[in-house]
Amino acid sequence: MKILNIVGARPNFMKVAPLHRAFQQYPQIESKIVHTGQHYDAKMSDVFFNQLELPQPHYFLGIGGGSHTQQTARIMLEFEKVMEAEQPDVVLVVGDVTSTIACALVAVKMHIPVVHVEAGLRSGDRRMPEELNRILTDSISSHLFVTEQAGLDNLKREGVPDERVHFVGNVMIDSLVHYRRKAAELDTVGKLGLEPQGYVLMTMHRPANVDAEEGLRSIVQIVEDTARYKTVLFPIHPRTEANLKRFGLFDRLQAVANLRLMEPQGYLEFLNLMEHAAIIVTDSGGIQEETTFLEVPCLTFRDSTERPVTVDVGTNQLLADLDPQTVHDKVVEILEGKAKKGAIPPLWDGGAAGRIAEIIVKSYELRVKS
Incomplete structure (x- = not known):
């Protein structure tokens, strides 16, 4: 066969x-x-x-x-x-x-x-x-x-x-379960000089969010606001970086104190970063699932999700638009210990x-x- x-x-x-x-x-x-x-x-x-x-x-x-x-x-x-x-x-x-x-x-x-x-x-x-x-x-x-x-x-x-x-x-969770220990052995968090829950992890790549100047300005503002509370790790997607430079916003982003811009990470490195983040801010589909399994608070910039179990059961919260004030309030709420409690969905067992x-x-x- x-x-x-x-x-x-x-x-x-x-x-x-x-x-x-x-x-x-x-x-x-x-x-x-x-x-x-x-x-x-x-x-x-x-x-x-x-x-x-x-x-x-x-x-x-x-x-x-x-x-x-x-x-x-x-x-x-x-x-x-x-x-x-x-x-x-x-x-x-x-x-x-x-x-x-x-x-x-x-x-x-x-x-x-x-x-x-x-x-x-x-x-x-x-x-x-x-x-x-x-x-x-x-x-x-x-x-x-x-x-x-x-x-x-x-x-x-x-x-x-x-x-x-x-x-x-969920086969995505199969990989996470299988490689979780191997990712921990890399200790990407420790090598960056960070402590568990000592940082916010961010990814942004969807065209709806990163192709227009207005969206990019909101992203930069969100980074600036969040970095006042925690180190922000931002593995930056090539599309996002190119558009920030196109609209003259990359220098402003680079100037944010307490921000670490990073190249896109390997699977194991990113898994280690996800597991120990205080919050993950993203517009990714798969990250919604992985954070649900890891029980890490996740804020997703989408007005809908094809993975509703991550919201209904898991730790994911949808934010319909890139409103910096809404994100600020959510980040503060989570850092004050008021994060949404989640559970692992049925058959997400590896x-x-x-x-x-x-x-x-x-x-x-x-x-x-x-």
Whole structure:
């Protein structure tokens, strides 16, 4: 049984790593990794593959930049060649990036079953390309593996047959559980001369927040305000840095006392920084889940989330806009010990990938027998 696992952006690596490891437990499975290159930085990709103990991709498509349409078309053309060469039994896609829908489309057009890991998530905002990718991928997948109750509810509402849907937990948390000790051994926090809960960790990269001058001015103000209370660690995304320079705001940011600007971090380093932060301020999707598991207060700059369990059960709070006063009040509230209390959602236990592998193997064996 040959499975092609698709990765396109860095969050995909953390999701595919435990799956590839789980597939190795079955001698009848040949698991191969296809990296589309959708988001590719040689330094960061190498770091992630090494830290997550993934083999070098069996295929690297080298797609790189371009518009969503250009990326989708180029990935489809290159992935079709891989499909013709490999003739896989299953194509596995994760998450909601352009590579997810592009490779899923190629597979179903060639009559190869697609399995979608992290299915059923919905933000309700179809202006987000990720939302369209989720909906379309779910509609053409043979098996849909779900991380939380909202995913089950969404798929039922959309008429997906129950036998195609499986509530298995969260493979992102599998990686966190597996590598937590290794991250602790790095002691990134200690090497920076910081104490646990002695800093606020910040990430910002979404176009809606970092592509306009108004949003960037608010981000700088938030950093200035927060740094009055705690050291702010800000691993800065290349897009964010470029736009700050474009609007003449980078020097103002650099001048903030008690701020540490950092390059994007490896998975293990960032995991260690997350675990010991007093607060995390972000606009990321995956960080909402990781902070929920780590029970670290998280403020997310989104007016909706496709991961509602992080708000309903976990430590995440949504902030609809980049209002510095609102953020200031929330930060002070948390630092005064009034942080929202959270819990770990069902099946976020480090075993999701094993459950997925077992279901895929059983399904394939039934298909062969029939």
